[in-house]
Amino acid sequence: MTTPRAEQRRNTEARILTAAAGIFLADGYDRATIRAVAAAAGVDAGLVTYYFGSKQELFRRVIDTAPVPDLAESPGPASEQILAALAGRLTDEPAASLAILRSVLTNPEAAEAVRGGAARYQSQITQAIPADDAGLRAAIISAIMLGITASRHLIRSDELATADPARIVELLRPCVAALAADPEAGRG
Amino acid sequence: MTTPRAEQRRNTEARILTAAAGIFLADGYDRATIRAVAAAAGVDAGLVTYYFGSKQELFRRVIDTAPVPDLAESPGPASEQILAALAGRLTDEPAASLAILRSVLTNPEAAEAVRGGAARYQSQITQAIPADDAGLRAAIISAIMLGITASRHLIRSDELATADPARIVELLRPCVAALAADPEAGRG
DNA sequence: GTCTATACATTGATAGAC
């Protein structure tokens, strides 16, 4: 029943990380305090900075745990892959991703993370779209996903927060299809 | 050439308000300090709280100056009215509105302002859409507008920040049209 | 009406005890 120090440290560190994701999600980077994170993790405030050095570094570590949506995971055309990824983000709330999203407007570090993640996300879409202005189309799609996610989970707009994810996806289908479709298809 | 005290006060107050809008836009509510606002307005920090009482109240006053987009101003069908309103927000940057947007994720007051503004905005759209799920459709449209505006002006995503507003509107046209259209029109 | 000086609270981060 001995718990080696290294293992115990990993446990505590992981507990702090998940607690930090929750606090950053709830309060945003600026309002989130190390003391609050420590309290949520059931440890002392000094220990947090002892482990992670600074608040910035702690946030950076939280960012690293956020998954990057991989479109290739789901089958079908590009527009359906995009909608499938959105559906996943509507049902469950990825704490780390939402923490980044909430902090993006106040923390440069979070802004950089969003830009980086969005860039990779957009490049996936860009490659799947045959249009020559695929880059802009991908950026618009990405912006739409951001608006939908933020409105539902962060701002909690009444209609969007309570709506069935399936209905939201259904209503967005022609929208995304029009953006991801080959613009030449309709002409000749 | 005498400047009555009341008039001088109005001048200084207005100067502080516009300065505050700029600071809140640039830094967000939390990071924005009264000292920075005072410096930008060319007055003392104590004077700001003397006029507005508190930081919250100052922010509330800035919020009140933000215009509510009126769809009825432009002609045509609902989808075109929405796109016209978006076009306006893409070209010029309404400081007060963007200040609210940046602060929405950290300040409850700003969140309330967004909810209230969005509700009025959405009710306009809802009335213009014949569908029975018009409320959800309006909420989605509103979320899309939020995502586009935030990505362009706040996050400054490369593609969206530099793109021509006309092209963005053009790409979004079928998207908004599909959401604002009568779903019964296509059937029978 | 405007500015100076300051009280008060909060927070990030550090040093040392257990």
Place this chain on the structure above:
DNA sequence: GTCTATCAATGTATAGAC
């Protein structure tokens, strides 16, 4: 490895001088 005590910095808000 963890917690206690503390420092230094920042920021809001107030009281009083000009």
